Amino acid sequence: MLVEKSIKDLEQAILNYNIESAKYSAKKILDEGIDTAAAIKAATKAIREIGEKFHKGILFLPHLVMAGDAMMAASKILEEGISKEKRERLNKGNIVIGTVQGDIHNIGKNIVATMLKSEGFVVYDLGEDVPIERFIEKAKEIDADIIAASSLMTMTMPVLKELIEELERKDLGNKFKVMIGGGSITQEWANEIGADGYGRDGPEAAEVAKRILGA
Numbered sequence: 001m002l003v004e005k006s007i008k009d010l011e012q013a014i015l016n017y018n019i020e021s022a023k024y025s026a027k028k029i030l031d032e033g034i035d036t037a038a039a040i041k042a043a044t045k046a047i048r049e050i051g052e053k054f055h056k057g058i059l060f061l062p063h064l065v066m067a068g069d070a071m072m073a074a075s076k077i078l079e080e081g082i083s084k085e086k087r088e089r090l091n092k093g094n095i096v097i098g099t100v101q102g103d104i105h106n107i108g109k110n111i112v113a114t115m116l117k118s119e120g121f122v123v124y125d126l127g128e129d130v131p132i133e134r135f136i137e138k139a140k141e142i143d144a145d146i147i148a149a150s151s152l153m154t155m156t157m158p159v160l161k162e163l164i165e166e167l168e169r170k171d172l173g174n175k176f177k178v179m180i181g182g183g184s185i186t187q188e189w190a191n192e193i194g195a196d197g198y199g200r201d202g203p204e205a206a207e208v209a210k211r212i213l214g215a
């Protein structure tokens with residue numbers, strides 16, 4: 001079927017680190033009116049495959065970064081396809097997302113942000129190296145439902161704990177739910193620090209956000 005072909009093409013473009021082809025497939029997906037969430041799920045599968053090969057030493061860092069670039073180029077186009085009107089109609093909740101202070105990894109966080117958007121959340125992306133105060137300020141400003149924080153390094157894991165402690169100190173622990181993820185994060189760590197949710201990847205992050213908000 002035509003629908004499946006465009007999604008497969010996108011998956012293949014990422015596996016081939018081909019930015020132009022990823023963009024082309026993303027545009028086709030929009031033209032054909034295909035569900036962007038399905039497209040992002042497929043792209044995440046491709047990135048995961050690249051990640052696994054990287055872990056096994058079959059692929060190297062440049063491959064991962066190039067695949068990430070192809071994924072991000074496609075995501076940007078897919079995001080444009082989610083119209084403002086659709087976002088407002090769908091709005092399942094407001095989410096502030098960022099990578100914690102001291103950490104500049106953003107590929108995974110960007111994927112999660114795109115997935116959340118395509119599932120109907122309004123997402124405010126604060127970028128990388130985000131101080132705790134900035135997460136909290138923005139969450140207050142936009143009346144967020146969830147603060148989603150990414151941490152890729154063991155060194156920055158404690159920042160997530162500090163974020164939750166700071167929210168409690170400010171008596172905001174019940175106001176903003178906290179969802180965490182990233183390479184160094186586990187469900188055990190989420191339980192230990194009292195996070196409201198943990199997601200292994202983009203699609204799971206969207207499921208967890210829906211569960212947290214009962215959306």
Ligand code: B12
Nearest residue numbers: 103104105106107108150153154181182183199201202205
């Ligand atoms: C790419 C990469 C880089 C790139 C980053 C490019 C970029 N724009 O992000 C560059 C080269 C810049 C880089 C730099 C560094 N890196 Co680096 N990097 C990686 C690498 C190879 C892949 C990360 C990645 O993008 N994975 C692919 C994405 C798709 O996966 P992901 O990030 O895990 O995200 C998914 C999930 O975790 C989840 N998720 C992510 N965030 C969130 C958030 C929420 C809320 C939820 C629910 C889910 C979720 O969903 C995502 C999508 O599926 C990892 C190794 C690895 N195997 O992870 C090392 C790694 C993370 N880096 C590491 C290190 C040490 C560094 C440096 C300090 C190196 C140095 N000495 O300079 C610097 C960091 C500087 C800093 N202050 O941050 C270490 C961390 C070790 C540790 N455990 O502490 C790792 C593990 C490598 C290693 N084995 O040593 N790095």
